Every structure is written in structure tokens, then in C-alpha cells.
Amino acid sequence: MKAKILLTSGLLLSALAARQEARAQASSNNNVIIYIGDGFGLAPKTAARMAMGQGTTGKRFTSDAGFQVLALDKLKYNATVTTHSLNSWITDSAPGASVYACGKNGKQDNEVISLNPATGASIETILEAAKKQGYAVGLVSTARITHATPAAFASHIWYRDLEDYIAAQYIASTQPEYEAIFNASPTAAFRYTAARDWVLPDKKVGVELDVMLGGGGRHFLPRTATGGTASPNEAIVDAAGSAILTGAGAPATIRGNRADGVDLVNYAVTQRNYKYVNSRDALLNVSANLAQYGPGGKKLLGLFHASHVNFEQDRQTSAPWEPSLAEMTRVAIEVLKAKSNGKGFFLMVEAGRIDHLEHANTGGITVVAGTGAAGQYTVDSDKPVYAGGGDANYVATPATARTTNVYASDYMIKEVLAFDYAVAEGRSLMAVPANGKTLLFSTSDHECGGFAVTGLHDEADAQQNGTKIRTYSGQITKSVAAEAGYATPTNLVRGDGGTGGWFPDYVMTTFQGKVYPQPASATAKRIVVAYGSNPLTNGNGTRASTGVGSNQGGTPGNHTPQDIWVGAEDNTNNPLHAAAISGQGLLDNTAITPIMARFMNLTDFGIALGVRGAGTTKIEAQLQLSPVPFDGQFKVGFTLPTAGLVTVELFDQVGRRVQTVVADKNFPSGTQTVSVDGSQLAAGFYVASVTINGQVISKKTIKL
Numbered sequence: 001m002k003a004k005i006l007l008t009s010g011l012l013l014s015a016l017a018a019r020q021e022a023r024a025q026a027s028s029n030n031n032v033i034i035y036i037g038d039g040f041g042l043a044p045k046t047a048a049r050m051a052m053g054q055g056t057t058g059k060r061f062t063s064d065a066g067f068q069v070l071a072l073d074k075l076k077y078n079a080t081v082t083t084h085s086l087n088s089w090i091t092d093s094a095p096g097a098s099v100y101a102c103g104k105n106g107k108q109d110n111e112v113i114s115l116n117p118a119t120g121a122s123i124e125t126i127l128e129a130a131k132k133q134g135y136a137v138g139l140v141s142t143a144r145i146t147h148a149t150p151a152a153f154a155s156h157i158w159y160r161d162l163e164d165y166i167a168a169q170y171i172a173s174t175q176p177e178y179e180a181i182f183n184a185s186p187t188a189a190f191r192y193t194a195a196r197d198w199v200l201p202d203k204k205v206g207v208e209l210d211v212m213l214g215g216g217g218r219h220f221l222p223r224t225a226t227g228g229t230a231s232p233n234e235a236i237v238d239a240a241g242s243a244i245l246t247g248a249g250a251p252a253t254i255r256g257n258r259a260d261g262v263d264l265v266n267y268a269v270t271q272r273n274y275k276y277v278n279s280r281d282a283l284l285n286v287s288a289n290l291a292q293y294g295p296g297g298k299k300l301l302g303l304f305h306a307s308h309v310n311f312e313q314d315r316q317t318s319a320p321w322e323p324s325l326a327e328m329t330r331v332a333i334e335v336l337k338a339k340s341n342g343k344g345f346f347l348m349v350e351a352g353r354i355d356h357l358e359h360a361n362t363g364g365i366t367v368v369a370g371t372g373a374a375g376q377y378t379v380d381s382d383k384p385v386y387a388g389g390g391d392a393n394y395v396a397t398p399a400t401a402r403t404t405n406v407y408a409s410d411y412m413i414k415e416v417l418a419f420d421y422a423v424a425e426g427r428s429l430m431a432v433p434a435n436g437k438t439l440l441f442s443t444s445d446h447e448c449g450g451f452a453v454t455g456l457h458d459e460a461d462a463q464q465n466g467t468k469i470r471t472y473s474g475q476i477t478k479s480v481a482a483e484a485g486y487a488t489p490t491n492l493v494r495g496d497g498g499t500g501g502w503f504p505d506y507v508m509t510t511f512q513g514k515v516y517p518q519p520a521s522a523t524a525k526r527i528v529v530a531y532g533s534n535p536l537t538n539g540n541g542t543r544a545s546t547g548v549g550s551n552q553g554g555t556p557g558n559h560t561p562q563d564i565w566v567g568a569e570d571n572t573n574n575p576l577h578a579a580a581i582s583g584q585g586l587l588d589n590t591a592i593t594p595i596m597a598r599f600m601n602l603t604d605f606g607i608a609l610g611v612r613g614a615g616t617t618k619i620e621a622q623l624q625l626s627p628v629p630f631d632g633q634f635k636v637g638f639t640l641p642t643a644g645l646v647t648v649e650l651f652d653q654v655g656r657r658v659q660t661v662v663a664d665k666n667f668p669s670g671t672q673t674v675s676v677d678g679s680q681l682a683a684g685f686y687v688a689s690v691t692i693n694g695q696v697i698s699k700k701t702i703k704l
Contacts, residue, residue, distance in 0.1 A: 029436025030344040032130075032596050033333075033426045034100060036149055037419050038093060039355030039448030042565050045072060047409055047453050047527050048416035051506045051517040057499070070417075071424040072442055075567030079581040081589045082563055083446045085110050086117075090561045093355070094160040096445030096589070097152035100348075101125040103593035103605075106152070113148065113166070115156045115201075122156035122201035126593055129605040130346040136210045136339035138300075140328045142418070143308045143352025144216030146170070149445060153348050154209055156201035164258055165197070167219040171268050173208045175200050181267060182260065190260035208272075210299050210339045211347075213328040217278070217303035220264040221256025231256055233265040236278050236321060239285035244321045252321060254278060254306045265301070274301040280323040286331050295341040302328070311353050311390040312414040313406065316511050324512065325351060326421035333429055344436055346600065349426075351419035353390075354412070358449025360393045361556040363408015364531040367396045377535045377556070381467045382457055382528050385411065393556055407519065409527040412451070414516055421514055430571050439570040439577055439599045441592055447562040450532020456504060459523040469528050473502030533557040566592065570599070574666070576645050601647070601691060625688055629702035632679040636661070638690050638697070639671045647691040648674050652684065678703055 037044075052069040053059050059066040068074050085091035087109040098106035098114045102123045109117040114125055131137045139150040146163035155169040172178035178200035182192035221231050236244045236252040244252045258264065268274040275298045277283045283302055292298050302323075310319040323331075329349050336345035363385045370376030375398050386392035387401040390411045423442055430438035458470035474495035478484050483491055496502040505524040506517035519526035535556050563586070568578035580595050581587065597605045624637035636648055648661040661676050676688070681703050689698040 028344055028601065029340075029342050030135075030600050031336075031347075031429065031436055031438040032345075032599055033347045033349060033429075033438070033440050034592070034596065035349045035351070035419070035423055035426070035440070035442040036097060036100065037351045037354050037416075037442070037444045038143065038149055039358050039446060039559070040351065040416075040419070040444040040564065041447035041451060041560075041562055043451045043453050043529075044354060044412050044416045045070065045565075047529065048413045048420065049073065050453070050504050051409070051413045051527060052417075053503075053506070055501075055503050070420045071427055072420050072567055074427070075423075075440065075442060075569045077568045077578045077582045079566045079568075079584065079587050079591075080563045081443070081566050081587045081591065083444075083589055084561060090559050091446050092160075092559060093148035093445045094152060097149040098123075099589045100443065100445075100592055101127065101152040103597070104590045106593075107588075107590055111158075111160050113151050113155055113157045113160050114153075114203075115158055117158070120158070122203045124203040124605065125153050126596055126600075126602065126605060127153040127346055127348065128203050128207045129597070129602045130600055131207045133600075133602060133604070134343045135600065136336040136343070136345040137207075138211030138332045138336050138345065138347045139209065139214070139350075140211070140325070140332050140347065140422075141214035141350040141352050142325050143214065143350060143356075144219065145212050145214035145303070146216045146219045147308075147350075147352060149350045149352060150214065150348060154204070154207070156203060163216065163219045164260070167216070167264055169200060169204055170209055170212060171264060171272055171274075172200050173204070173206055175205070177272070180271070181262060181264065184262050184267060185260040187261055190262075208299065210293075210345075211332045211335050213283070213300070213302040213304075213323075213332055214350075214352075215303065215305040215307055215309040217254035217265075218257035218306040220258070220268075220303060221254065222258045222261040222263050223256055224261065231263045231266070233263060233276065233278075238279055238281035238321075244279055244281075247318060252279075254303060257306070265303070268301050272299070273297075274299045277302045278304055279321050280304075280327065281321070283323045283327065283331055287334055290334055290338045293335045293338045295339060297339070299339075300331075300335050302331075308353060308356065311357065311411055312418040312516075313411045314389045316414070316516070320512070324421065324514070325349070325418045326425055326514070329422040329425045333425060337435070342436075344600070346596075349422055351415065351422070354415050354419065355448045357390050357408075357411050357415060358451050358531065358533070359557050360391050361449060361531045361534050362390045362393060362411050363529060364449075365393060365534050365536075365556055367393075367398055367400065369398045379530070379534070379536060380408075382407075382469055405519075405522060407526055407528075409453075409529045410518065412529060413527070417514075417516055427569075430569065433571070437570065437572050437599070439568070439572075439596065441566065441568050441578075441596070443566040443589070443592060444564040447560045447564055448533070449557040450560050450562075452530050452532065454528050454530045456502070456525040457519075457523075457528055458525070470502075531557050533560060564589075568595075572599075574645060574664075598645075603691065623688065623690055623697045623699040625699055625701045629704050630678060631704045632677070634676050634678060634701065636674045636676060636688055636690060637671065638692065640667055640669045640692060642669050643667065644669075644692050646672070648676075649689045649691075650676065650678075650681075651687045651689060658686070 058064050083091050085095040086107050092110045094111050094113050095108045105123045114123050127137045141150045146166040148160040151166045155166045168181045179192040234253045246252050269276050304322045309322050315322050365377045366380040367375040368378050384402045386396050426440045429435050455469045455471040458468050461468050477493045479491045479493050505520045507520045508515045570578040646667045650659040652658050683703050686701050687698050
């Protein structure tokens with residue numbers, strides 16, 4: 001053998017490390033978007049679809065072009081998953097989202113964010129693994145961007161409500177950066193103390209978020225800046241920097257609430273190379289300036305409300321300067337494509353406010369005069385919602401005014417459609433082959449509220465029970481009364497207008513280029529909703545001061561343990577990707593993450609890359625190379641326990657990929673052999689790497 005092929009063990013180790021880096025930088029153009037409708041069960045989707053005309057002429061049968069009116073309904077593959085956490089039969093959003101972020105390791109206690117509650121150790125998330133392997137990464141939410149669901153993908157903390165710390169973890173990628181955030185406080189008592197402020201979790205080290213869009217500005221901005229003046233970043237401005245005014249003519253602002261006085265937005269802009277936007281106009285302008293977001297360029301931070309962004313219903317009536325979820329999603333996709341340089345990206349999109357409507361039992365309960373000065377809840381029946389927005393039930397009293405033309409179902413339908421339009425953005429990305437391979441998931445962290453569609457408003461009160469709510473069409477009758485008891489099918493009168501039938505009566509309106517339904521009139525057949533989780537059934541309205549279970553106050557509704565729906569689709573037609581959720585029976589929520597990891601070839605992500613029923617699909621057989629050493633040609637042998645997707649690559653001694661022999665090819669089960677032409681390679685040390693269903697096995701060889 002030639003002397004130059006004699007390598008030290010240190011060189012071997014460095015070559016293997018370099019090989020991982022080479023894989024991270026390889027151009028794969030794999031995009032994953034996971035959509036999470038917080039609290040999203042099946043009934044809200046049904047309500048939105050029916051308001052869009054499902055069941056009416058041209059939308060009655062699966063063969064009708066308009067039958068599937070939602071982008072969610074067009075996702076090819078469907079499954080049902082359980083949602084319980086590690087210590088509770090009903091999960092909250094922290095572990096509910098952490099399972100999607102971390103896989104099986106994320107099955108953890110309520111309130112915990114991607115952290116082992118027994119040991120305090122952080123658990124690597126799929127977003128973090130993706131970023132370390134070269135992907136661009138981002139978070140989008142209509143909730144605070146520091147809220148539990150987005151936080152599960154890019155932070156680690158023992159209690160979800162510590163959102164100032166979550167914001168600090170987002171912006172920092174090293175321990176010195178993390179400490180610098182706290183040390184920027186004008187008050188000495190708030191400056192960094194390891195015993196109180198912990199350290200930047202090890203899994204977050206080296207991970208930068210390329211895009212963050214949502215609410216939660218209060219956790220990035222100080223209560224007061226140095227000298228008692230407000231941060232200049234509180235002013236909501238358009239793309240030109242001009243102040244945006246509210247409907248009352250006052251400047252629109254985002255008020256900060258960081259007790260440490262730190263302006264984290266300023267730190268992000270000046271120290272971490274973020275572009276900051278806080279209005280719809282400024283966000284949409286990003287699309288015209290994408291060049292600055294290329295590899296090594298700026299990252300994007302958009303905060304559009306101090307707390308959660310407005311419900312879609314309220315955004316349309318009182319806060320049009322806030323972007324829609326679809327607009328945030330579209331811009332996030334554009335920036336991540338620019339940042340990824342052909343590698344691909346990972347994006348989490350949350351419709352966070354579906355959950356909040358259900359917590360508030362919006363429209364499902366009302367407050368009436370009760371004992372003493374306190375109000376008491378009673379079940380609502382088809383009344384307009386309280387004035388003050390979708391959360392008004394939290395503070396309503398018997399004297400609280402109601403709207404005149406907005407109902408509970410209007411809030412939910414618009415919130416679901418805002419989510420659906422965001423899913424449509426992902427489907428548009430997936431439909432263009434030049435965008436690369438794209439995998440979409442739509443799921444939920446849990447169901448909330450026991451949300452139900454109960455019937456339609458019936459102004460005629462056909463049931464004569466005073467509710468003016470009816471479920472289905474009137475009975476078929478005979479036009480000739482004398483024939484009422486005849487068996488002969490003549491002189492029939494079909495119930496409720498024959499071909500028109502009994503369906504929701506909505507008209508379509510356009511807002512900022514998107515279509516939304518609204519009841520055709522105050523007396524129209526609008527959808528009526530109700531909630532199983534309300535203070536009359538679960539006692540959440542109890543006030544300790546009075547002990548009366550029906551008192552208004554507190555959280556009206558809560559999460560439920562109901563199984564939730566998952567939809568998936570990709571443009572690869574690979575049975576190991578989106579299709580893997582089908583044909584498996586009931587799944588646990590931990591089953592989704594391995595599919596995403598496999599799709600992105602996250603070789604070092606610490607989860608089992610398998611599907612339900614198979615456990616960990618571990619490749620036991622050793623990789624066989626022959627001959628070793630080789631001169632010109634050699635063979636790579638491996639065994640597949642089941643059919644799988646295989647990539648065979650060759651790396652040199654410094655970890656550079658020199659040859660892709662097979663790329664994402666399906667092989668049947670059994671022993672397989674792949675021939676490699678190494679005749680053009682220089683003499684030296686090489687590593688043959690085989691990726692099987694997302695798992696990597698490798699072995700060294702030598703070229704003479």
C-alpha cells in the first residue's frame with residue numbers, strides 16, 4: 001500500500017465530523033411545514049366548510065368540483081391521534097406541541113416546554129436539528145410568538161409562562177449573547193445571575209431563528225426604557241416608517257412589559273441582524289426586498305400586537321393594520337426560501353386563537369343577574385356576541401352591551417378560514433416542482449371547549465320552543481291533505497323548499513383579497529354553536545370569594561381529551577412520507593415527528609425514525625464494502641428489514657461529499673448491493689455512507 005493511505009485515528013474522527021457538516025451543507029431542497037391549529041377539533045372545520053356552501057348545489061357530492069371547499073380538506077392523507085401528556089389525561093399546549101417538536105421524548109408533563117421534567121435536561125427539537133444540519137427555520141403564530149406552541153420548537157423551560165425568558169432564548173444562540181440580553185438592563189438587580197436566569201440551553205446553542213412572526217411584543221419591549229421614555233419600537237409603522245393610526249385617530253402602539261427594562265427588539269436589530277416589522281404594510285414590503293434575506297443576510301422579526309394578534313373577526317373590523325395568518329405564512333416561506341440557499345426549510349405555523357375562542361366559550365354562554373352584585377352564567381342560545389371582541393366573556397357583566405350583527409360562529413368560521421388560507425400557501429409551494437420536495441402536516445395540540453355545531457337559526461321557530469334553533473329540514477308532506485295517510489308517492493311536497501333544502505344561508509364578502517362568509521341577514525339560517533366545556537358543567541367559573549359555581553369570572557372553558565384530526569400531503573409520492581400516517585389505525589401524537597425527520601434526513605436527531613407498530617426501525621446489519629482496499633470499482637452491500645428509501649454517498653477524508661451513488665431510491669426488503677465507480681477518485685481514505693429511512697450507517701474504505 002502507498003504510505004499516504006496510512007491515517008491516524010485523529011484524522012478519522014475529524015473526517016467523520018466533517019462528513020456530517022458536508023451533509024448539512026448539501027443541497028436537498030426539502031421543505032417541511034407543520035400547521036398546528038391550537039385547540040382545533042373537527043367541528044370548527046365542519047362549521048367553516050358548511051358556511052362556505054358545502055351541501056348546496058354543486059357542492060353535494062365528492063364528484064362536484066366545489067365539494068371540498070377548504071385547503072385542509074384537500075390534504076390527501078388523514079389520521080386520528082391521541083393527545084394525552086405524560087402526567088395528565090388532558091394535555092395543555094406545552095407538551096401538546098412538544099411532542100411534535102421532540103418526538104417521543106416530548107411526551108412530558110403539562111406546562112413543560114421541550115425539557116425533561118425529571119432531570120431538567122433540554123430535549124433537542126426538530127427545528128434545532130434542522131438548523132444545525134443546514135436548513136432555514138421559522139415560527140409563525142397568531143398567538144404570542146413566545147406562547148407554548150411556538151416556544152416548544154425553539155426554547156426549553158420548566159414553565160411555559162416564563163415568556164420573557166423564552167424571548168431571550170429565541171434571540172440568543174450563544175451563552176455570551178444570552179447573558180448580554182440581561183446585562184443590558186438599566187437596573188442592576190435584573191442583570192444576569194446564573195442561579196436565577198439559568199443558562200442558554202445546550203440544544204439551543206448555535207441555533208438561530210431565521211423568521212419569527214406573530215404577537216407577543218410585550219415580552220420583547222420594556223415597560224419603560226432608560227429615563228422613563230417609551231421604546232421607539234412601540235410605535236406601529238408602515239413600510240415607509242410612518243405611524244399607523246387607529247380608527248379613533250390615535251397612534252397604534254405595541255406596549256412593552258419586560259420588567260428588566262431591556263429592549264429586546266433593539267438588541268435583535270443592532271446585535272443579531274434582524275429586520276423588525278410590526279405592521280401588515282411593512283411585512284408585505286419584505287417580499288419586494290428579499291435579496292437582503294439571503295444566506296448570511298438579515299433575519300426577520302415581526303411582532304404585531306403586545307399580546308395575541310386580534311381574532312380574524314376583530315382584525316377585519318378594528319385592526320386591519322395587522323397581517324393575516326396567510327400573509328405571515330407567505331412572507332415566512334419567501335424569506336426561508338431565500339435563507340436556505342437550496343437546502344430547504346422547516347416552518348411551524350400556528351393558528352393559536354381557535355383555542356382562545358373555545359376557552360372563552362365565545363357566544364356559548366351569557367351572563368345574567370345573579371346573587372348579590374355578581375353575575376351568573378347561563379347557556380346562551382343564538383344571541384349576538386358581546387361587544388369588545390372574542391374574549392369579552394371573560395369580563396362580561398349583565399350590563400355588557402352586545403353587537404347587533406356578529407355571532408359566535410362568525411368568530412370561529414373566520415378564524416378557521418384564516419388558518420385554511422395559510423394552509424393554502426403551503427399547498428401553493430408544494431404545487432410548484434421548482435420549489436423542491438415539500439411535506440405538509442396539519443394537526444392540533446389538543447381539542448378545546450368541546451366545541452359543537454348545534455343547528456341553524458330558525459326565525460320561524462318551527463320547533464316552537466323559543467330557541468329559534470333547528471337542526472334539519474322539515475318533513476316531507478302531501479299537498480293534498482286527504483292523502484296524508486296514503487302510501488302512493490304522488491302530490492309530494494319536499495321539506496324546506498325542495499332542491500334548496502335546509503342549509504346555512506351565508507353571503508361571501510371580500511376582505512384584503514380573501515373571501516369570508518357572513519350571515520345573509522339577521523334572520524338568515526346562520527350556524528349556531530355550543531360548548532361542552534362551560535362553567536355550568538365543569539365549574540371553572542367558581543369564585544373563591546363566593547363559592548358560587550356559576551359566577552362569571554376565571555376561564556369559562558378548558559381543554560378536552562378528544563382525539564384530533566391530522567392531515568398530510570407531499571409532492572414526493574413516497575410511502576414513507578405523508579402517506580405513512582394512513583393505514584396505521586389510531587396513532588399517538590408522537591408519530592408525526594419521525595416522518596418529518598425522515599423527510600429532512602435529520603441523521604443526528606435523537607428520535608426513533610419509525611411508525612406506529614414497528615417500534616424503532618433500527619438497521620442492524622453491518623454495511624459491507626468489497627473489496628477493501630479497492631482500485632477502481634467496489635460494491636456497497638446492506639440489508640433492509642422492510643422496503644425503504646436509500647441514499648448512498650461517498651465522502652473524502654476531510655468530509656467533502658465526492659459522489660452521490662444513489663439518491664432517495666426505493667429498495668425492496670432483503671440484501672441489496674450497489675456498485676460504485678471509484679476509478680476517477682484519487683488514492684486515499686473515503687467513507688461510504690448509506691442512509692436508510694433516515695438512519696445513517698457508514699464504513700471506511702481505501703482507494704489504492
